[in-house]
Amino acid sequence: xxxxxxxxxxxxxxxxxxxxxxxxxxxxxDLPLEPGLVKNxxxxxxAEVAAKIKQLFQVRKxxxxxxxxxxxGLHCLSRPIMLPQLPKVMLDExxxxxxxxxxxxxxxKLYLSWQSLPAPEGKSHVFLVAILRKxxxxxxxxxxxxxxxxxxxDLKPLLLAxxxxxxxxxxxxxxxxxFDIVIMxxxxxxxxxxxxxxxxxLSWQEKLPMIRNELSRTIEFYDSNNPEERxxxxxxxxxxxELANESGLWQSLSEELGHPVLPLxxxxxxxxxxxxxxxxxxxxxxxxxxxxxxxxxxxVTSLNVLxxxxxxxxxxxxxxxxxxxxxxxxxxxxLLAALIQNTSADIAAIRGRLDTTDQLLQQKLAQKQxxxxxxxxxxKKITETETSGGNFAAAVSSLEKQTNVVNGDxxxxxxxxxxxxSLNNVNHTSSSLxxxxxxxxxxxxxxxxxxxxxxxRFSDITITSMRRVEGASMDFILVLGVGE
Numbered sequence: 001x002x003x004x005x006x007x008x009x010x011x012x013x014x015x016x017x018x019x020x021x022x023x024x025x026x027x028x029x030d031l032p033l034e035p036g037l038v039k040n041x042x043x044x045x046x047a048e049v050a051a052k053i054k055q056l057f058q059v060r061k062x063x064x065x066x067x068x069x070x071x072x073g074l075h076c077l078s079r080p081i082m083l084p085q086l087p088k089v090m091l092d093e094x095x096x097x098x099x100x101x102x103x104x105x106x107x108x109k110l111y112l113s114w115q116s117l118p119a120p121e122g123k124s125h126v127f128l129v130a131i132l133r134k135x136x137x138x139x140x141x142x143x144x145x146x147x148x149x150x151x152x153x154d155l156k157p158l159l160l161a162x163x164x165x166x167x168x169x170x171x172x173x174x175x176x177x178x179f180d181i182v183i184m185x186x187x188x189x190x191x192x193x194x195x196x197x198x199x200x201x202l203s204w205q206e207k208l209p210m211i212r213n214e215l216s217r218t219i220e221f222y223d224s225n226n227p228e229e230r231x232x233x234x235x236x237x238x239x240x241x242e243l244a245n246e247s248g249l250w251q252s253l254s255e256e257l258g259h260p261v262l263p264l265x266x267x268x269x270x271x272x273x274x275x276x277x278x279x280x281x282x283x284x285x286x287x288x289x290x291x292x293x294x295x296x297x298x299x300v301t302s303l304n305v306l307x308x309x310x311x312x313x314x315x316x317x318x319x320x321x322x323x324x325x326x327x328x329x330x331x332x333x334x335l336l337a338a339l340i341q342n343t344s345a346d347i348a349a350i351r352g353r354l355d356t357t358d359q360l361l362q363q364k365l366a367q368k369q370x371x372x373x374x375x376x377x378x379x380k381k382i383t384e385t386e387t388s389g390g391n392f393a394a395a396v397s398s399l400e401k402q403t404n405v406v407n408g409d410x411x412x413x414x415x416x417x418x419x420x421x422s423l424n425n426v427n428h429t430s431s432s433l434x435x436x437x438x439x440x441x442x443x444x445x446x447x448x449x450x451x452x453x454x455x456x457r458f459s460d461i462t463i464t465s466m467r468r469v470e471g472a473s474m475d476f477i478l479v480l481g482v483g484e
Contacts, residue, residue: 131370433480
């Protein structure tokens with residue numbers, strides 16, 4: 001019989017529960033939440049939310065305490081990272097160093113999870129997920145109060161991507177308080193965006209322009225950062241959530257964005273009465289649990305973002321062996337007592353057993369010598385690993401020095417930017433910084449250029465192009481010399 005999988009997704013407006021047996025959906029429930037119990041994906045009223053979850057399980061007669069959790073992407077960051085090829089024992093530390101360098105939140109305030117991806121020769125490629133500790137701890141504290149133990153956890157955007165069969169696609173999911181945008185390129189979600197809505201009472205006339213603008217901006221961002229792998233017009237946009245039931249609206253998105261727009265289908269057969277658009281996150285959890293090797297286009301399949309401190313403790317081999325060992329020891333004592341009482345009758349048998357014991361002892365001594373040789377080999381490998389660690393630390397130090405130069409140049413670029421100027425592209429190389437943008441007039445461009453001169457970081461500041469476009473706006477290109 002197929003195993004049962006219980007999934008739970010909580011957002012600001014509701015709790016969604018779904019139970020599947022294998023790939024068959026057996027039970028589901030959706031319980032609305034009063035405003036303020038959960039806000040921006042963070043549990044604020046622990047006791048009230050715990051009571052509602054317990055009530056939901058009781059009503060649906062689900063008795064398990066082990067659940068699989070989907071969480072909002074609001075307090076999470078995810079991105080692929082390319083690193084130099086490193087030994088497996090050093091990769092975790094390298095990922096944490098890179099997370100500290102590139103993420104806007106200090107690592108001590110985050111739970112970090114990552115998964116290795118296929119990489120070019122000489123490189124290590126990983127997919128990193130960072131979750132704000134404050135939001136995660138509030139969720140687990142509430143679940144513990146309700147009597148549940150999380151077994152697996154993943155982000156809502158990644159679970160939606162799990163449902164898609166194509167390796168390259170765009171996903172838009174709209175819920176009452178937020179919407180998600182995911183661009184999957186060759187199975188890797190990049191970028192992933194979760195945008196909060198300013199209120200639940202917004203009309204579609206108010207929400208749709210926001211969604212369209214954010215979607216257009218995200219596609220443009222991806223194309224500008226991947227000029228050789230731009231999204232083709234035939235790459236589909238899949239819509240789910242509330243937007244999936246508004247065919248007229250998502251058809252208008254297709255006309256405006258130039259991509260086919262389709263409702264995101266459920267890979268599981270849905271019973272009558274179940275709206276799959278409300279439960280796609282739960283369905284993604286079911287797929288992740290029963291088919292971790294993936295039947296979709298997603299490459300990030302085995303990543304479990306459940307923090308280590310909240311995972312079930314592995315069964316200890318020592319604990320397994322303690323009771324049988326004790327039983328054996330006690331049995332041996334009783335056997336020895338019986339032998340002592342019958343010494344005169346069983347002396348020959350005892351001598352035979354002593355010979356056997358001596359042979360076993362000799363075998364143990366030989367095994368000990370073998371283990372000593374293996375320990376010496378391991379100590380040699382540890383010394384070699386420590387030497388490699390020193391070389392890696394030097395390489396990381398050099399990389400951090402180069403990164404500081406780049407960050408300083410980009411900081412001047414952003415901090416000096418007048419509000420009237422918009423940038424289209426910024427490209428930094430070892431010798432130059434190229435900036436493309438649009439300004440209302442030449443005066444703003446010259447003012448921006450003077451700010452670069454004041455910084456003293458750049459040489460050979462040149463306006464390589466300035467041309468008037470629609471209205472009075474000016475498109476411009478600046479090239480600035482950079483150094484160490």
